[in-house]
Amino acid sequence: MPSLFLEAVLLLILIGITLTIIFGKDLLTVTIVYCSFSFVTMFLYIVMGAPDVAFTEAVIGVVSTIYFIMTLKTIRRHTK
Amino acid sequence: MRKVLAIITLVIILLIPTFLFDGIMPSIGDPNSAPNTHVSDYYIENSVEMTNSPNMVTGILADFRGFDTMFETTVMFLAGLGAVLILSNRPNIKKRFIIPRNYIKQRPNIGAPRYKTINKDVMITLFEPLMMIYAAYVYFHGEISLGGGFQAGAVLGLAYIIDVMIVPGRRKKLFALDKGNALSIGGIGTFIYALTGILTMTGGGLCLEYDKLPFGLSHAESHSAGILMIELGVTICVMATIITILNAIMGRVRFDDDPIKRREDA
Numbered sequence: 001m002p003s004l005f006l007e008a009v010l011l012l013i014l015i016g017i018t019l020t021i022i023f024g025k026d027l028l029t030v031t032i033v034y035c036s037f038s039f040v041t042m043f044l045y046i047v048m049g050a051p052d053v054a055f056t057e058a059v060i061g062v063v064s065t066i067y068f069i070m071t072l073k074t075i076r077r078h079t080k
Numbered sequence: 081m082r083k084v085l086a087i088i089t090l091v092i093i094l095l096i097p098t099f100l101f102d103g104i105m106p107s108i109g110d111p112n113s114a115p116n117t118h119v120s121d122y123y124i125e126n127s128v129e130m131t132n133s134p135n136m137v138t139g140i141l142a143d144f145r146g147f148d149t150m151f152e153t154t155v156m157f158l159a160g161l162g163a164v165l166i167l168s169n170r171p172n173i174k175k176r177f178i179i180p181r182n183y184i185k186q187r188p189n190i191g192a193p194r195y196k197t198i199n200k201d202v203m204i205t206l207f208e209p210l211m212m213i214y215a216a217y218v219y220f221h222g223e224i225s226l227g228g229g230f231q232a233g234a235v236l237g238l239a240y241i242i243d244v245m246i247v248p249g250r251r252k253k254l255f256a257l258d259k260g261n262a263l264s265i266g267g268i269g270t271f272i273y274a275l276t277g278i279l280t281m282t283g284g285g286l287c288l289e290y291d292k293l294p295f296g297l298s299h300a301e302s303h304s305a306g307i308l309m310i311e312l313g314v315t316i317c318v319m320a321t322i323i324t325i326l327n328a329i330m331g332r333v334r335f336d337d338d339p340i341k342r343r344e345d346a
Contacts, residue, residue, distance in 0.1 A: 051226045052135075052137055052226035052227060052228070052231075055226055055227055055231050056230060056231055056234070059231055059234040059235060059238065060234060062238060063234060063237065063238060063241070063322060066238075066241055066326070067325065067326070067329060070326065070329045070330060071329055074329065074332040
């Protein structure tokens with residue numbers, strides 16, 4: 001039961017993060033919040049008992065955040 | 081013409097799963113399908129002694145399903161190739177270097193530290209060897225702990241990414257790869273994987289049947305050696321793909337917010 005409660009809390013955090021990503025105005029902020037999405041997903045995988053998927057998620061979350069920030073440097077817009 | 085090709089491809093993609101695989105593939109959630117009746121139990125019971133890998137995920141991924149993983153590695157390589165082909169379609173790509181050439185000339189005290197405290201470059205210098213050692217640890221313990229080739233390659237790619245972030249002149253970079261070299265290394269990684277399959281076939285077995293590796297090893301040793309070999313291929317391919325995509329994006333970066341460049345323009 002405590003594991004279910006933890007999952008519910010993490011999923012609620014994920015919903016909040018997603019809403020922030022959708023309605024955020026600054027693109028750099030949105031990118032960093034997207035990184036935190038991957039971070040919370042990592043905890044969700046650990047709670048569900050899949051630590052290797054969590055490891056992959058942590059590494060790939062960092063890599064994709066770097067890609068997004070590099071892409072932000074190629075375009076000139078920084079707000080939506 | 082492009083639209084017609086796209087529509088034809090879409091129709092083929094939609095038709096193949098519905099008609100061609102109908103009756104071959106089990107429907108989703110079918111309790112009488114093979115994975116739900118005996119395949120999962122077989123893996124759980126026999127995976128450790130058959131593959132000599134305490135981690136069952138690695139055992140299934142690299143040994144039972146090695147042929148699938150080979151083409152997943154190929155898909156990773158194709159992702160890097162596609163990123164290069166799409167992103168580097170610029171006529172004057174060679175003029176746009178990552179660092180402007182007059183960057184070093186304009187700062188005579190380039191070797192001197194700017195800050196008295198620990199700054200970014202010092203942090204990178206401290207962290208980079210640790211990350212590489214950790215990647216090697218993840219790779220060599222792929223069959224025992226969680227992790228494996230993919231994660232080790234991603235950590236190695238991250239080490240390269242933070243190496244790129246060092247200001248030039250402060251310290252020499254460990255290694256620099258341009259797009260073509262990185263892509264070639266990704267191809268070499270995929271080739272190492274396929275070479276393992278060819279080696280088992282020269283030993284008289286099927287493709288990726290590690291018992292037939294022509295090294296004269298025992299059952300357990302040959303399985304460990306085979307898994308290590310294919311994970312080496314996956315590691316190299318993933319690392320090179322990450323570097324390739326990074327280079328392809330960095331080729332388009334304009335350093336407009338570079339303070340020295342901006343002063344020069346004004």
